[in-house]
Amino acid sequence: MGAIETPAITNLGGQHMILNMGPQHPATHGVLRLVVEIDGETILHVRPEIGYLHTGIEKTCEAKFYQQVIPMTDRINYLDPLSNNLCYCLAVEKLLDLEIPERAQWVRVMLTELSRLNSHLIWLGTHAMDIGALTVFLYTFREREEILRLFEAVAGQRMMTSYFRIGGLSMEPPLGFFDRVQYFINTLPEKIDEYSNLLSGNPIFMNRLKGVGYLSAEDAIAYGVTGPPLRASGVDIDLRRDMPYSSYEKFQFKVPTSTVGDTWARYEVRLLEMRESIKIIQQALDGMPGGPVKANAPKIILPDREKMKTEMEALIHHFKIVTEGFPVPAGEVYQGIECGHGQVGYYVVSDGTAKPYRVHMRYPSFATLQALEVMSKDHLIADLVAVIGSIDIVLGEIDR
Amino acid sequence: MTQAVTMLGKQAVLDGLAEHPAVKAIVTWNADALTDAKFDRDELTLTVTPDAIREACSTLRAAGYNFFEDMTAVDWHPATPRFQLSYHLLSHGFKERIRLCARVDEPDPSVPTITTIWPGANFFEREVFDLFGIRFEGHPDLRRIMLPDDWKGHPLRKDYPVEGYR
Numbered sequence: 001m002g003a004i005e006t007p008a009i010t011n012l013g014g015q016h017m018i019l020n021m022g023p024q025h026p027a028t029h030g031v032l033r034l035v036v037e038i039d040g041e042t043i044l045h046v047r048p049e050i051g052y053l054h055t056g057i058e059k060t061c062e063a064k065f066y067q068q069v070i071p072m073t074d075r076i077n078y079l080d081p082l083s084n085n086l087c088y089c090l091a092v093e094k095l096l097d098l099e100i101p102e103r104a105q106w107v108r109v110m111l112t113e114l115s116r117l118n119s120h121l122i123w124l125g126t127h128a129m130d131i132g133a134l135t136v137f138l139y140t141f142r143e144r145e146e147i148l149r150l151f152e153a154v155a156g157q158r159m160m161t162s163y164f165r166i167g168g169l170s171m172e173p174p175l176g177f178f179d180r181v182q183y184f185i186n187t188l189p190e191k192i193d194e195y196s197n198l199l200s201g202n203p204i205f206m207n208r209l210k211g212v213g214y215l216s217a218e219d220a221i222a223y224g225v226t227g228p229p230l231r232a233s234g235v236d237i238d239l240r241r242d243m244p245y246s247s248y249e250k251f252q253f254k255v256p257t258s259t260v261g262d263t264w265a266r267y268e269v270r271l272l273e274m275r276e277s278i279k280i281i282q283q284a285l286d287g288m289p290g291g292p293v294k295a296n297a298p299k300i301i302l303p304d305r306e307k308m309k310t311e312m313e314a315l316i317h318h319f320k321i322v323t324e325g326f327p328v329p330a331g332e333v334y335q336g337i338e339c340g341h342g343q344v345g346y347y348v349v350s351d352g353t354a355k356p357y358r359v360h361m362r363y364p365s366f367a368t369l370q371a372l373e374v375m376s377k378d379h380l381i382a383d384l385v386a387v388i389g390s391i392d393i394v395l396g397e398i399d400r
Numbered sequence: 401m402t403q404a405v406t407m408l409g410k411q412a413v414l415d416g417l418a419e420h421p422a423v424k425a426i427v428t429w430n431a432d433a434l435t436d437a438k439f440d441r442d443e444l445t446l447t448v449t450p451d452a453i454r455e456a457c458s459t460l461r462a463a464g465y466n467f468f469e470d471m472t473a474v475d476w477h478p479a480t481p482r483f484q485l486s487y488h489l490l491s492h493g494f495k496e497r498i499r500l501c502a503r504v505d506e507p508d509p510s511v512p513t514i515t516t517i518w519p520g521a522n523f524f525e526r527e528v529f530d531l532f533g534i535r536f537e538g539h540p541d542l543r544r545i546m547l548p549d550d551w552k553g554h555p556l557r558k559d560y561p562v563e564g565y566r
Contacts, residue, residue: 051546058531059555063562094441221492224468224520235492242495333441334488334499336469345470347486362470362488367520399546 016044019381023052029126029388030395034372041380046373053399061359065325066092067166069359074160076361077397079122082108082115082151083339085164088359090245091335091346092166095328096300104168104293105247110181110284111154111163112246112339113277117188118147119340119392120274124195127267127389131208136198143191146184153177167301168294182285185278192274199267209264213375213387216261223374224367227342228273229391231257232265239338250287251280263390270392300326325354341365341392363397406440413437413444421491422446422498425463426456436501447501450485454512456500457487461517465489465498468518471525473532477558481505483534487514510535531556 022033031052037045057076061069073084086108093100125140148158154173155163163170199205215225220233230237238255240248256272258265294301302321303314320326330352336345342364349358368391376387407416414431417423417439426434426446433456436447448456457468470488481503490497504511513536514521525536526545533554536542544551553560 051544051548054546056555059560059562097441221467222519224518237492243497331440332445332474332486332499333443334470334497336490336497343469345488347470347472347488349474358472358474360470360472362472366523370520370523 015039021384023049029393032369032388032393032395032398034384036381036384038381041382043376043379043381043384046376046384048369048372050369050395050398053395055400057400058359058361061356063355065354066328066356067321067325069356070165071160071162073361074162075396076400077119077339077341077344077363077394078159079394080115080119080340081159081161082111082163083119083337083344085162086112086246087335087337087339087344087346088348089164089166090337091333091348092328094333094335095331095348095350096166096297097329098167098295098297098300100168100246100295101292102247102289103291104295106284106288107169107173107293108164108246109248109251110281110288111151113280113284114147114150114181116340117274117277118144118151120270120277121147123270123340123389123392124267127386127392128199128205130385130389131205133199133202133205136195139191139195139198143188150177150180150184153180165294165301167297168292172293178285178288181281185281185285188278189275192271196271200271206264208383208386209262209267209390211262211264212379212383213263213390214261215371215375219371219374220261223371225342225371225391226364226367227338227340227392228269229266229368229371230342231255232269233261234259239336239343243336245335245337251283253280263386266390327352327354328356336362339364341394341397342368361397361400363394363400365391365393365395366398369393369398406438408438408440410434410437413439413446417444420444421463421494422460422465425459429455429459435503443497443499445499445501447503450502450504450511453485453487453500453502454514454517457489457514457517460489460498460500464493465491467492468514468520469497471514471521471528473528473534473556475532475556475558483509483532485511485528485534504534508535509533510537512537513539515539530554533557 017038019036019038021036023031033049035047057072073088074081077084121140121144125137128136151161152158154177155161215233217233217235220230236257241255253276256269258269298317303318307314308318328350330350332349334347336343345362347360348356351357376384407413433448433452438445467490469490472486474484483504485502487500525539528534529542530544530546531554
């Protein structure tokens, strides 16, 4: 325990109260409902009730062609859309045993890191706002807007990008795109200093976070916590480094960890992660290889418009892919990646047809939410808001 | 991508991956509980009998697969046994993932819960209970998680229409 002394629970004659927090509550980042048992203001139990956003995406996937699933993956975690695209594409590419051109892999890395920055910026803004520091929200959304403009330039969509396709990218990034990214990441480090100046030395912010929501490494592993909360509890695991995918093994970056395990540690870890992401983007820009952005698989990837108009083969392939999809060899794969919130996993089962037999998504917030009770027990209700903010919760990915 | 080695069947995996920590641990524990195995696309799948799933998990956890990552089911309707449960376990030490499977059949498909080993399996098992109707014996709080409590049917079963019942 750190700066804040949590008052000892004094049993007020056994008069516990059940407080219903949410589903419409500004601090629950969506439609999370928490049933909290309190003694005075001290939390005894927290029971998350979820499912208010459940849309049955896993069921819908079974009725779509493989390529039609990609737009749905954006909508699950709408703050980190490109990581979801990437994870699904990697899983299907593994089933197809498809080789992705180097340039496509590097652009994927660069954009996923931008997507991670996007996710972390929103987390920082909303988390600080929950605590009462309203200014930071405006600052982080200023930078987030820049990232969304970059996404719009490259994918034509600000949030629901669907830019990564099975076999590569949907198209070559537009002219001047890399210069825009370069300009953006040149300016970002001083912006992060700005957030840090606003928050890191701020006594109110520190007092609200330090010593609150402690999560031990054992508990974190037992509850399936991943990503920054796991690393803030002292478990040094990052799939980008430890089980690299999409040529992450060619990039040098540090994995920030902390052994403190409270909400403050999670704040610090994420802030450091943002700086590491900038380094990765810089390396991707410096060493961006040339070549195609789509794999050589005419029966899987839509042909160029120009080819379609001049070559009969290309026209036939286009017609076949659009009307019947493409068959994927039978089998099952699990692809895990590290997104902004933690480990995402796509489990895709194929029965050899053009529609996935089963698509299951493992999303980090779903597992991390289970650790909420351990983190917020014996704290005050106001601390619950800080803890929810620190696990960076997205209800879209919990309910799917 | 390099052409990965594929091993299908229990014997092929036992011969080809005898030194693999997970295979070794399962064989030392109870080779008879292992009904099937495969190594495909660089992923190891071990299928055990459903009543042995909890012990298999604790054996694998002791062997270094310390992190429960994911758990779900697949409905192979109308094949029997109908449901396949897939557990994905990650080893922070080996930086490697394995898949543990069990097949259960109707009526009343059920397996022992693994929440006693990893409390984090709680929500995952509730989700499978909700959407597939598979029971987890010994689960501390087996309720529907996504759908309302009075919902009829289990949507991720293959005989449940995509549009739902109207």
